[in-house]
Amino acid sequence: MKRIDSVNAREDVNGPGKKGFHDNADLPGQDATYLTPDWLNAIQEELANLIEKNGIPLDPNSHIQLFELLATKNGVQIDLDTIENVLNQFADTIEVRLQQLQRDQENADNELQTQLQDAIEQLQQQISNLSSGLASLYPKVIMAGVIKPGQAWEINKPAGSNISFLDTRYAIQITPEGGHEAWGISRQDTKIGISVFDRSGTNRVGYSGNISWSIIQTEGLTSSAGNSDYIYTGTPVVFPILAGESKSFLLIGAGGGSGSSRYEDLVANSNPATLKGMDGEATYLSIDGTNIIFTAGGGKAGIGGVDGGNGQYINGTAGTGGQWTISGEYTSATRSNGQAGNATGANHTGAATDSNGRGSGADGADGYITATQGFGGGAGEGARLSIIYTNNTANTQYARLYVGGAGKGESSLLTTDGNGNTVTPANYIAGKNGSNGFARVSSAV
Incomplete structure (x- = not known):
């Protein structure tokens, strides 16, 4: 008898010095074990x-x-029963391994999603910083063109633009390409009229050559007011958005609180009360005087579990992830709903895909007797919303920003003594609090 000894047999897979078969999926570029x-x-x-x-x-x-x-x-x-038992044990071993491989794949997928979200956020921030830097350089040409013979002698405001040609911060440059005596312009809100004169003897006649023109912005119109990172304070923040100004917003809802674990006699009461943590609050931005509101919803709380002893228990339920909503106009948006928490014996953690822990759901409480029995459900995380908004009106608007607060873990059985100290009853583990939401405001083109 011999053990497999092909070039990609796995060392020590059956114990020290005992080679064996393996799919080698954890070794990049390595095939599964060959038969020889x-x-x-x-x-x-x-x-x-x-x-x-x-x-x-x-x-x-x-x-x-x-x-x-x-x-x-x-x-x-x-002994056929013995053979059946061996085969069943072999099948159970395979099932456990398949479940582990599935969990490993899910964890890898979640980690990749987190890395992609972080990379997108960093790229958006870099683009925003670059745009802000370019936007602060003046003077700059914002429009240019040529009026050819036979065309109307006027420059029109682009459709959807906030430019007013009556604003002297927009300088006008005219260059007729042929001989001429003089030229003049007339400003209106939506267009600029042009006149160019030629001379023939003693009489002025209309100019018939090309006219090059450009509109030059001489100074900035945007404001850095409101640009900052924001955390939960319990009160909204208000800041202006000037006419024609664009702002970039990153909104993350708060995470929910997790479920607890407690003792209750399930023989006497087979349907005990459902104890649940608190949901995380939404992080939102609204524009006063409009129906515009951008919301990154908070994660939902986990539900507690019960262990009644003697092998009787009820496991908790996980909270779902927060949901995003958008009402009103915007320039562009990237959005994702929050992930749900977990609620299995092996894993009852809260959802936490943000690498900085912002808006994460809380981990469910371990079962107070056995960690995997009667545990509390993990909470859901907050939704995530990256959005750019442009004030397309002729007036200054005011944005109202609120960062959501974390949901508290289920703790209804906690009491306080005469000195104000928290007292935890026997056979009870309270749920944990989620993480607060987050917001970032920056200038955008």
């Missing part, structure tokens, strides 16, 4: 010798020679 002719021949001869050395010639038309030999040798009968 030497090893297959060894297995073949081990089985064939067992039959032949008992005086039985091999019968290529029979597939039960080994069974018949073992079932009748020296009057010993195969």
Whole structure:
């Protein structure tokens, strides 16, 4: 007998010094363990010798020679129940391994999603910083063109633009390309009229050449008011957005509180009260005087579990993730709903895909007797919303920003003594609090 010894056999997989088979999925570029002719021949001869050395010639038309030999040798009968138990144990082992592989894949997927979200957020911030830097450089040409013979001698405001040509911060440059005596302009809110004069003898006549023109912005119109990172304070913050100004917002809802674990006699009361933590608050931004509101909803709380002893218990339930909503106009948006918490014996943690822990749901309480029985459900995390808004009106608008507060863990059975100290009853583990929401405001193009 020999163990597999192909080039990609796994070392120590069956114990120290014992090579074996493996899918090698955890080794980049490595194939699963190959079968070799030497090893297959060894297995073949081990089985064939067992039959032949008992005086039985091999019968290529029979597939039960080994069974018949073992079932009748020296009057010993195969214990079919034992074989079934072995096969069941083997099946259970395979099932546990498959579940572990599935959990590993889910964890890897969640980690990749977190890295992608962080990379997108960093890229958006870099673009915003670059745009802010470019936006602060003046003077700059914002419009340019050529009026050809036969076209109307006027410059029109682009559709949807907030520019007013009556604003002297927009300088006008005119360059006729042929000989001329003089030129003039007339400003209106939505257009600029142009006149160019030529001379023929003593009479002025209309100019017939090309006219190059440009509109130059001489100073900035935006404001850095409100640009900052914001955490939970319990009160909204109000700041202006000037006419024509764009702002970039990152909104993260708060995480929910987790479920607790407690004792209750499930024989006397098979349907105990459901104890739940508190949901996380939403983080939102609204524009006063409009129906515009951008909301990153808070994560939902986990529900507590009960252990009644004597093997009777009720596990908690996980909270769902927060949901985003958008009402009113915006320039662009990237959004994702929060992930739900977990509620299994092996894993009853809160959802936490943000690498900085912002808006994370709280971990559920371990079962007060056995961690995996009667545990509290993990809470959901807050939703995430990155959005750009432009004030397309001619007036200053005021934004109202509120950062959501974390949901508290289930703690209804806690009391206080005469000195104000918290008292935890026996056979009770309170739930944990979630993480507060977050907001970032920056200038955008």
